[in-house]
Each structure stands twice: as C-alpha cells, then as structure tokens.
Amino acid sequence: MARFLTLINFVLETIPIYNMFTTMIPKEVLNEIKRIQRRFLWRHGLEEGKIHYVSWNTICQPKQCGGLGIRGLHLMNVACFLKAGWRMKENTNELWKQVIRGKYGRNAD
Incomplete structure (x- = not known):
C-alpha cells in the first residue's frame, strides 16, 4: 500500500497545484480527483472494490x-489561492506582479 500512497501524494496531488494558485477549481473537479485517488488506493487498479475498514476522512x-x-x-486549493x-x-x-497589475490596471494595493 505504501507505493500506492506515494503515487497519490506525489502525482495525483501535485498535478493540479499550478492551477490552484491561479483559480478556484470547481468542487466537481476536485471531487473527481478525490474519487480517482480513492479508487487507486482501495482497488489497486482494476480489481473489484473491497470492504474498507478505515474511512477516507481518517486516511486524510x-x-x-x-x-x-x-x-x-x-483546503489545498484555498491555501494556494490565499x-x-x-x-x-x-x-x-x-x-x-507587474504583468498582473498592467493587465488589470491596478497600480495600487
């Protein structure tokens, strides 16, 4: 299970990071990524689902x-945006910052 956890942490969590700094990603998209993470961790590929003895909230x-x-x-999206x-x-x-202020016409804070 450790190798699947490593892949989740270093691949599935880091792919949307760049977009999280610039936009608030819709919850539907984040839920889909979470669903992929859960299926990857619990099912280990194409196997049929099994009984989970620990909740996803505990794992997180x-x-x-x-x-x-x-x-x-x-929460990671909100933190990146902030x-x-x-x-x-x-x-x-x-x-x-100069590019953003030039594009949107805001010279003051």
Whole structure:
C-alpha cells in the first residue's frame, strides 16, 4: 500500500497545484480527483472494490494524528489561492506582479 500512497501524494496531488494558485477549481473537479485517488488506493487498479475498514476522512488526517497524510484538495486549493494573494499584497517588485497589475490596471494595493 505504501507505493500506492506515494503515487497519490506525489502525482495525483501535485498535478493540479499550478492551477490552484491561479483559480478556484470547481468542487466537481476536485471531487473527481478525490474519487480517482480513492479508487487507486482501495482497488489497486482494476480489481473489484473491497470492504474498507478505515474511512477516507481518517486516511486524510496528518500522519501524527493516525492518518496517512493525504491532503484535502479543497483546503489545498484555498491555501494556494490565499498564498498567491498574500504574495501579491507584499511590497516586492516581481515581474509577475507587474504583468498582473498592467493587465488589470491596478497600480495600487
């Protein structure tokens, strides 16, 4: 199971990260990604579903709390979006901020 968990954490969670910094991804899309993660972890491919003795919410908890450390995609999307907003608010003169302000006509904070 550890190899499936590694693939979930390093592939299925990281693919939408870039988009999460720029847009709020619809919940339907995030639910579909979560469904793919669940099927991948529980079914191990094309096998028929089996009985799950641990809930998905327990698996998504941090490792120190008894879970497997799979992050919730909706909360990760909100955190990425807020981080981009925070970086936009900081008083640095980065190129990407100049492009955004030039495109949308906002010169002030």
